Amino acid sequence: MSVGMSLLAILEDGPSYGLQLKNDFEQRTGGIWPLNVGQVYTTLQRLQRDGLVEAESSNAAESQKIYGITDQGRQRLSDWFREPAADGPPAREGLVLKLVMVTRRNRDDAVGVIQTERRGAVQLLQEYTRLKRETPSDGDLGWLFLLDSLIFTTEARVRWLDSCESRIAASGDTAPQRRPVEPATHAFEHEEVPS
Amino acid sequence: MSVGMSLLAILEDGPSYGLQLKNDFEQRTGGIWPLNVGQVYTTLQRLQRDGLVEAESSNAAESQKIYGITDQGRQRLSDWFREPAADGPPAREGLVLKLVMVTRRNRDDAVGVIQTERRGAVQLLQEYTRLKRETPSDGDLGWLFLLDSLIFTTEARVRWLDSCESRIAASGDTAPQRRPVEPATHAFEHEEVPS
DNA sequence: CCTCCTCTGTATACCGAGTATAGAGAGCCT
DNA sequence: AGGCTCTCTATACTCGGTATACAGAGGAGG
Structure with a gap:
C-alpha cells in the first residue's frame, strides 16, 4: 500500500x-x-x-x-x-499484454498498435523533457527523481516498441501464422473441450 | 480492463x-x-x-x-x-513514490533504498537475460516481446537508480533540506495542533 | 464395497487502488 | 434573507488481485 x-x-x-x-x-x-x-x-x-x-x-x-x-x-x-519494493512477479502492464495478445492474432494489427503507441510515447517524452528543461538541476530532488523516472521509462518504452517492430519485420516474411478471422466458429469446435 | x-x-x-x-x-x-x-x-x-x-x-x-x-x-x-493504451496521468509506481518520500525525509536513507533496489533490479536483469538466452530468436513473438519489455524496463530502472544516486551525491554537500515543520498554513484553525 | 486422497473446476469473501458524487458547513455577496 | 462558492468529509461503486471454501470425479487400497 x-x-x-x-x-x-x-x-x-x-x-x-x-x-x-x-x-x-x-x-x-x-x-x-x-x-x-x-x-x-x-x-x-x-x-x-x-x-x-x-x-x-x-x-x-x-x-x-x-x-x-x-x-x-x-x-x-x-x-x-x-524493505525491497518488488518481490512477487513483475506488475502486469496493459500495453505489453495488448501487444502479446494482438501479435498472436494478426501481425499487421500488431504493427498498427506499435505505431500508435510509439507516437503517444514520443509525445509524452517531449512533454517530460520540456518539464525537465524548466526545472533547475539543483531543484527539488524528489521532483527530479520523478521526472527522470518518467523520462527513463518512456525512453525505454520507445526503444522497446522499435525492437518489437523490427522483430516483426524480420520474422514476418518467413512465417505466416494466423487464420483470417471467421465469425460463427464455435458450433463445431466443441468436441475437443474436455468433458 | x-x-x-x-x-x-x-x-x-x-x-x-x-x-x-x-x-x-x-x-x-x-x-x-x-x-x-x-x-x-x-x-x-x-x-x-x-x-x-x-x-x-x-x-x-x-x-x-x-x-x-x-x-x-x-x-x-x-x-x-x-485505442491507445495510456491517456490519463502515468501510473503511480511504488518505488518512485518511496524514493520521493524518503528523499525528503533523509538523504542517507534514500541512498540505502537506492542501493537495495539496485541490487534487486540487477538480479532480475540477470534472470531475464538468462531466460532470453534460452529462447531462440525466432521463437514465439509474444514471449520475446514480453521478455524484451521486462529487460528494457529493468535496465531503465537500474540506470535511473544510478542517476538518482549521483544526483544525491552531487547535491548532498551543498544543501540542507529538512523543513523545520510548519503546519498552520491554513488561516485560523489549528494553533493548537501539537507538533 | 467403502473410505480417503488428490485433482479439477467453480465460486465467494475480502483487500487495496482508484473514481465519482453526495452532502455538510463556512464565508461572501447582493 | 437568499443564494453562491469553496472547503472538507464521507460513501458507493468498479476493477485488479489473493486466498479460500466447496463440489464432483477418479484412483488406491483396506
Missing part, C-alpha cells in the same frame, strides 16, 4: 487532515500523480484501523478531523523504506 | 471455460504473469454482464461452464486493439 505509506510519510512532518494530505501529496509529486480525495479518507481509515495513525480532537471546527502518526506508524514507515 | 480484454482475445480462438482460460493466459505470457483463478471467474461475470461473452450449455459435465465470445465482444476487442 504505497499510497498509505506515502500519507504516513507526510504525517511524519506533523499532524494533518484529509484535504491537506491530498494537497501535500500532489505537491510532492509535482502534480504528476493526482490523488483522489476519496482515496485519502478510505486510506486514512485503514491506517487508523491498523493503529498507524490516530485521530486527534479538532477542537475548533468539527468539520476537520486531524490525524497524527503513531509510534507504530513510524515503525511501519521505517520498515517500508527498508 | 486489460485482463478482461485478454480473456476475450483468448476466447476469440474458440469457446473455453474458467480454468482453461487461466492456463491459456499463463501459457501466452510464459508463466511470467500468473493469473489468479478467482479473477478469471469474476472477470467472466463482468464480461457476461456487459454482453461481451455468453455462457453456452455445457453438454457433458454440469461442473463446467463454457463461455464464448459474442459479436459485441469481438467488436470490443477490436476497439481495444485500436
Whole structure:
C-alpha cells in the first residue's frame, strides 16, 4: 500500500487532515500523480484501523478531523523504506499484454498498435523533457527523481516498441501464422473441450 | 480492463471455460504473469454482464461452464486493439513514490533504498537475460516481446537508480533540506495542533 | 464395497487502488 | 434573507488481485 505509506510519510512532518494530505501529496509529486480525495479518507481509515495513525480532537471546527502518526506508524514507515519494493512477479502492464495478445492474432494489427503507441510515447517524452528543461538541476530532488523516472521509462518504452517492430519485420516474411478471422466458429469446435 | 480484454482475445480462438482460460493466459505470457483463478471467474461475470461473452450449455459435465465470445465482444476487442493504451496521468509506481518520500525525509536513507533496489533490479536483469538466452530468436513473438519489455524496463530502472544516486551525491554537500515543520498554513484553525 | 486422497473446476469473501458524487458547513455577496 | 462558492468529509461503486471454501470425479487400497 504505497499510497498509505506515502500519507504516513507526510504525517511524519506533523499532524494533518484529509484535504491537506491530498494537497501535500500532489505537491510532492509535482502534480504528476493526482490523488483522489476519496482515496485519502478510505486510506486514512485503514491506517487508523491498523493503529498507524490516530485521530486527534479538532477542537475548533468539527468539520476537520486531524490525524497524527503513531509510534507504530513510524515503525511501519521505517520498515517500508527498508524493505525491497518488488518481490512477487513483475506488475502486469496493459500495453505489453495488448501487444502479446494482438501479435498472436494478426501481425499487421500488431504493427498498427506499435505505431500508435510509439507516437503517444514520443509525445509524452517531449512533454517530460520540456518539464525537465524548466526545472533547475539543483531543484527539488524528489521532483527530479520523478521526472527522470518518467523520462527513463518512456525512453525505454520507445526503444522497446522499435525492437518489437523490427522483430516483426524480420520474422514476418518467413512465417505466416494466423487464420483470417471467421465469425460463427464455435458450433463445431466443441468436441475437443474436455468433458 | 486489460485482463478482461485478454480473456476475450483468448476466447476469440474458440469457446473455453474458467480454468482453461487461466492456463491459456499463463501459457501466452510464459508463466511470467500468473493469473489468479478467482479473477478469471469474476472477470467472466463482468464480461457476461456487459454482453461481451455468453455462457453456452455445457453438454457433458454440469461442473463446467463454457463461455464464448459474442459479436459485441469481438467488436470490443477490436476497439481495444485500436485505442491507445495510456491517456490519463502515468501510473503511480511504488518505488518512485518511496524514493520521493524518503528523499525528503533523509538523504542517507534514500541512498540505502537506492542501493537495495539496485541490487534487486540487477538480479532480475540477470534472470531475464538468462531466460532470453534460452529462447531462440525466432521463437514465439509474444514471449520475446514480453521478455524484451521486462529487460528494457529493468535496465531503465537500474540506470535511473544510478542517476538518482549521483544526483544525491552531487547535491548532498551543498544543501540542507529538512523543513523545520510548519503546519498552520491554513488561516485560523489549528494553533493548537501539537507538533 | 467403502473410505480417503488428490485433482479439477467453480465460486465467494475480502483487500487495496482508484473514481465519482453526495452532502455538510463556512464565508461572501447582493 | 437568499443564494453562491469553496472547503472538507464521507460513501458507493468498479476493477485488479489473493486466498479460500466447496463440489464432483477418479484412483488406491483396506
